[in-house]
Amino acid sequence: MSGEADERAIVRLPASGHRSYRWRNGLGTAAEIAAEPAEAGNGGDGTATRDGRGDAPTGPGWTLSIATVDADVVFSSFPGVDRQLMALSVGGLGLLIDGEPVELDRWQVAAFDGASAVSSRGVVGPTLDLNLMVSRDRFRGSLEVGVVDGSRLVTTPPGATTFVVFLDGLLSAEGPGLDPGALQRHDTIRLEAGTLSLTGDATIALAQVLPHL
CATH class of the missing domain: 2.60.120.10 (Jelly Rolls)
Known part of the structure; x- marks a missing residue:
């Protein structure tokens, strides 16, 4: 035993097996690596019950995913969730967090409150980022x-x-x-x-x- x-x-967890879905607002796609509980973001109709750009599911304790940002978009608000985002693409990723510009180099991480007003900025082509989101009260x-x-x-x-x-x-x-x-x-x-x-x-x-x- x-x-x-x-x-x-x-x-x-092979990349080929990561579950892909469109953001609820239709502005991009994401691939879920893992979530707790597993399949927490999967609705009864087979669509992901997520909101925004590869954001956290509506109920899990945590989620890890890779999102694709194709343009300047607004991120969804998730009170009670702590978020960390790592820029994966060569050109990095520009963000606006509560009105403050943040420029992430490749592999650099930004941490922010899920309730913050966040958007991408200066995106001119498909850009990848790795997202870790946790329920603040639980994890x-x-x-x-x-x-x-x-x-x-x-x-x-x-x-x-x-x-x-x-x-x-x-x-x-x-x-x-x-x-x-x-x-x-x-x-x-x-x-x-x-x-x-x-x-x-x-x-x-x-x-x-x-x-x-």
Whole structure:
């Protein structure tokens, strides 16, 4: 039984399996990597019950997704949600947060209150961003860029869920239950326990969610 538990503790989430949907306002698309509870944003008609641009579902404790911004658009308001956004495209991403301009370089993260007035600015072509959104009353979260220079071990604190999102370069991952082989861009490893071994020369994102005690 312990072996089966170890295998379930580290799971690969291929980018090809990320669930895609249009934003409710029709201004873009997003791909859901994971959410808690799973499928929390899926309505009975098979459409995502999300609002805005790849924003949080209407009820989950947290969600991790990659959104595509094609133009300058207004983000939806989500009181009670803490949001972190990482620019993934080479040109970065411009934002306006409560009237203040913010220019994100590639891999840079902006954190803001879900109730803030936020919009993208200066977008001239499809731009990707990685979003971590957590219910403030139930979870806390973190999102940061990381580097694999030859090899790197990743662990997760007790009770936490850690995600390793492959962003750029060459990367392989080894761990209980993982099939060997190179990762593709935006493939993600979900880590509930144990140790994940990464090898290669790559840029990764490290997202983590932890429930409040």
